[in-house]
Amino acid sequence: DAGVTQSPTHLIKTRGQQVTLRCSPKSGHDTVSWYQQALGQGPQFIFQYYEEEERQRGNFPDRFSGHQFPNYSSELNVNALLLGDSALYLCASSYRGIRTYEQYFGPGTRLTVT
Amino acid sequence: SQQGEEDPQALSIQEGENATMNCSYKTSINNLQWYRQNSGRGLVHLILIRSNEREKHSGRLRVTLDTSKKSSSLLITASRAADTASYFCATDAPSGGSYIPTFGRGTSLIVHP
Numbered sequence: 332d333a334g335v336t337q338s339p340t341h342l343i344k345t346r347g348q349q350v351t352l353r354c355s356p357k358s359g360h361d362t363v364s365w366y367q368q369a370l371g372q373g374p375q376f377i378f379q380y381y382e383e384e385e386r387q388r389g390n391f392p393d394r395f396s397g398h399q400f401p402n403y404s405s406e407l408n409v410n411a412l413l414l415g416d417s418a419l420y421l422c423a424s425s426y427r428g429i430r431t432y433e434q435y436f437g438p439g440t441r442l443t444v445t
Numbered sequence: 446s447q448q449g450e451e452d453p454q455a456l457s458i459q460e461g462e463n464a465t466m467n468c469s470y471k472t473s474i475n476n477l478q479w480y481r482q483n484s485g486r487g488l489v490h491l492i493l494i495r496s497n498e499r500e501k502h503s504g505r506l507r508v509t510l511d512t513s514k515k516s517s518s519l520l521i522t523a524s525r526a527a528d529t530a531s532y533f534c535a536t537d538a539p540s541g542g543s544y545i546p547t548f549g550r551g552t553s554l555i556v557h558p
Contacts, residue, residue: 335487364546366548370485371550372550372551373449373533373548373549373550373551374488374533374548375548376545376546376547379545387545389545419485421487421488423488433478433490433493434478434490434546435490436480436487436488436489436490437487438486438487439485439486439487441485
C-alpha cells in the first residue's frame, strides 16, 4: 500500500518563474492538503482539496493555486516566484469521511528560488 | 499567528531519559495531534487526542490534554537516539464548518547515545 508520494524531490527555480508540484494521496484517501514549511518553522496550511474543489484556504496570495484530479491526485502551482517562496512543500492526504482528519504526509518537495 | 506553540524550542537529553514537550494553543479545538519530523522530511503522525480525552498512550508515548488550560504534553519515555527529530503539535481550528490543522514551530529533540 503506497503512502503519499510527491514529485519532484528537489527543484531549483529562478525568481519570476512558475512551478508545479505534484502529489498522489495514500490509497483510500480523497482529500489533499498542501503546506509550506520554511526553514525552522512549522508547516503553514496553504489549501485543501476535496471532490476536485478548493475547500479551505490559508493566508496565501493568489499566486498559489491548485488542482485536484478525479483520481484524487493534486497539483500545487506557484506563479511569479519570489525568493521567500523557498521552502519545503508538503502534501498530506486524509479521508474526509472521518471527522478526526488524521493526515498522512508525503516526503515533501524542496523548492529553492534563486 | 501560530495556534499551537511548543515548548521548549530545543531539548537535549541522554539516551534512556524521558523527554517532555508541551504545546499551548489559543482557541477551542476538536482534537490535537502530535507529529514527528526527521531532518526536514515529511511528517509522521504519532498520536491524536480528542478534546473529550485527557490522556492517551501509544508505546513509549504518552499524551495528555488539558482543555481548561489549552495545553497538551507529549512524554517520550526511555528515549533512544532514533527519537532525535523535531516534534510538532497540530490543533484542528474550526474554519467554515471544517477543521484546519494548524502547526506550531516545533520542539527540536536531540537524544545523545
